Amino acid sequence: LKSKSGLASIPGPFLASFSNLWKIMAVYQGDMPRQNVKIHRQYGKVVRIGPNHVSFASPEALKTIYTSRPSFPKSDFYKATNPLHLGKRLSNLFSIQDVGYHAKLKRNINSLYTRSAVLDLEPQIDKTLTLFLKKMSEMTENGAATIDMSLWLHLFAFDSLGDINLNKRFGFLETGKDVRGLIANADKILHMTGLYGQSPLLQKIQLRIKDRWSRTKPNPLLLYAANQVTERLNNPTNDPDLLNSFIRLQKSDPGRVSDDEIAGALYINLMAGHDVLAITLRAILYYLSRNLAILQKMRDELADLDAQYPHTMHIPYIELAKLRYLDAVIYEALRIHANTGMILERVVPHGGANIDGYFLPAGTVVGVNAWVLHENETIFGADTEVFRPERWIEATDDKISEMKRFIFSFGDGSRKCIGQNIAMAQASKALVEFLRRFDARLENTDKEWHVHGSWVTKQTHMNMVVTRL
Numbered sequence: 001l002k003s004k005s006g007l008a009s010i011p012g013p014f015l016a017s018f019s020n021l022w023k024i025m026a027v028y029q030g031d032m033p034r035q036n037v038k039i040h041r042q043y044g045k046v047v048r049i050g051p052n053h054v055s056f057a058s059p060e061a062l063k064t065i066y067t068s069r070p071s072f073p074k075s076d077f078y079k080a081t082n083p084l085h086l087g088k089r090l091s092n093l094f095s096i097q098d099v100g101y102h103a104k105l106k107r108n109i110n111s112l113y114t115r116s117a118v119l120d121l122e123p124q125i126d127k128t129l130t131l132f133l134k135k136m137s138e139m140t141e142n143g144a145a146t147i148d149m150s151l152w153l154h155l156f157a158f159d160s161l162g163d164i165n166l167n168k169r170f171g172f173l174e175t176g177k178d179v180r181g182l183i184a185n186a187d188k189i190l191h192m193t194g195l196y197g198q199s200p201l202l203q204k205i206q207l208r209i210k211d212r213w214s215r216t217k218p219n220p221l222l223l224y225a226a227n228q229v230t231e232r233l234n235n236p237t238n239d240p241d242l243l244n245s246f247i248r249l250q251k252s253d254p255g256r257v258s259d260d261e262i263a264g265a266l267y268i269n270l271m272a273g274h275d276v277l278a279i280t281l282r283a284i285l286y287y288l289s290r291n292l293a294i295l296q297k298m299r300d301e302l303a304d305l306d307a308q309y310p311h312t313m314h315i316p317y318i319e320l321a322k323l324r325y326l327d328a329v330i331y332e333a334l335r336i337h338a339n340t341g342m343i344l345e346r347v348v349p350h351g352g353a354n355i356d357g358y359f360l361p362a363g364t365v366v367g368v369n370a371w372v373l374h375e376n377e378t379i380f381g382a383d384t385e386v387f388r389p390e391r392w393i394e395a396t397d398d399k400i401s402e403m404k405r406f407i408f409s410f411g412d413g414s415r416k417c418i419g420q421n422i423a424m425a426q427a428s429k430a431l432v433e434f435l436r437r438f439d440a441r442l443e444n445t446d447k448e449w450h451v452h453g454s455w456v457t458k459q460t461h462m463n464m465v466v467t468r469l
């Protein structure tokens with residue numbers, strides 16, 4: 001089949017053929033996931049969403065863009081994810097656009113994020129979880145209490161990453177508040193970066209303002225991470241956290257990771273992890289509360305382990321990792337409510353590329369939106385709009401592997417989330433220990449939650465009535 005050449009032949013909204021306004025508006029309205037799905041239903045599996053931007057919907061395109069060689073580098077959208085530090089832009093694993101440098105850094109630090117490395121971090125997860133459960137217990141002391149779970153799951157996620165990375169919480173759970181406005185600041189960065197990143201011109205303006213601004217007002221989280229590295233190097237500890245794993249790695253082979261790279265890694269672990277982890281936890285509790293038969297099935301699966309381990313303890317993650325229904329619930333939540341709401345932009349490399357019947361010149365920005373892929377019924381089966389964990393259990397082994405292959409919540413290929421094992425351990429443990437002790441129901445089942453769908457898909461308006469079991 002002969003490919004059509006150039007962007008002009010690709011269908012899409014008229015506005016998108018000559019301006020970035022379609023993208024800007026969808027992100028501004030916080031409606032990008034729905035709009036992206038809608039235009040694919042309208043125009044087919046390849047849609048032009050901007051003068052130089054193409055959105056794809058097929059699993060074949062996913063493979064070509066994210067896993068083929070030569071690699072498609074990240075687009076300039078990611079430029080704004082390099083925060084300034086001491087007057088220079090400090091890149092990190094997430095933001096690096098240079099394919100060679102990224103591959104080298106990932107190879108050098110990957111061993112700290114494997115499944116077995118995560119088991120060493122489990123005591124840190126338990127520590128934060130104990131505090132979270134204590135707070136929930138206090139709030140429900142006098143019977144059922146209405147709790148803003150959207151906020152509390154975020155407070156847990158962020159503090160848990162503090163303990164995992166730096167053996168230090170931020171004080172979110174202790175105070176029940178967004179301490180020093182760190183969450184609000186991170187939300188603002190995500191929102192502005194997501195919005196201005198839709199147009200090269202807007203992004204240029206944003207970067208210029210940020211450059212000027214950050215000379216006097218540094219990024220608080222990066223400054224914090226960099227200070228922690230310096231302090232720890234000067235005053236070594238035995239804390240079982242990622243910072244010490246990085247320092248050990250550096251000592252064993254000094255060329256492997258620099259002090260700046262460690263600070264960048266800790267910063268991005270904190271920054272890239274808290275919002276999306278909270279989004280996953282919210283999605284799980286929300287859908288369980290709307291599907292009580294599924295919640296009961298989860299409790300049934302847990303019953304044996306619950307009896308085996310007293311409530312003074314947490315069930316070890318190796319035991320939880322064997323629970324098939326728990327795994328299915330988490331995957332189904334990741335599928336039906338993907339954490340990112342936009343295409344993960346990549347650039348067609350030198351020589352151009354053939355994707356889904358079109359030849360695209362080098363420099364074209366391309367990508368797949370998880371919300372578009374996750375409603376693909378050929379991959380995920382019927383009723384993709386329904387929360388149905390059974391799809392991850394009843395299918396054949398081959399089908400389940402295929403679905404796991406195409407779930408895009410953690411990204412794909414060389415840029416896939418390095419924190420996935422950590423996130424799965426945090427999510428499984430938090431969910432199970434919460435459900436062993438509490439029941440949580442949406443306060444008002446007639447009302448939908450509110451989802452702001454831009455770069456990430458944060459949910460709010462999620463008051464739940466929580467009761468001790």
Ligand code: HEM
Nearest residue numbers: 093094269272273276277339344409410411415417419423
């Ligand atoms: C449910 C939780 C999480 C989800 C859904 C998630 C999702 C993602 C996605 C989609 C990407 C790829 C982004 C892109 O291609 O532009 C990514 C990358 C990344 N994530 Fe996560 N993430 C989660 C938790 C975490 C955690 C807990 C950490 C750290 C402890 C983390 C650290 C990172 C880093 C460093 C990258 C960059 C990887 C690279 O470019 O090689 N993430 N994540």
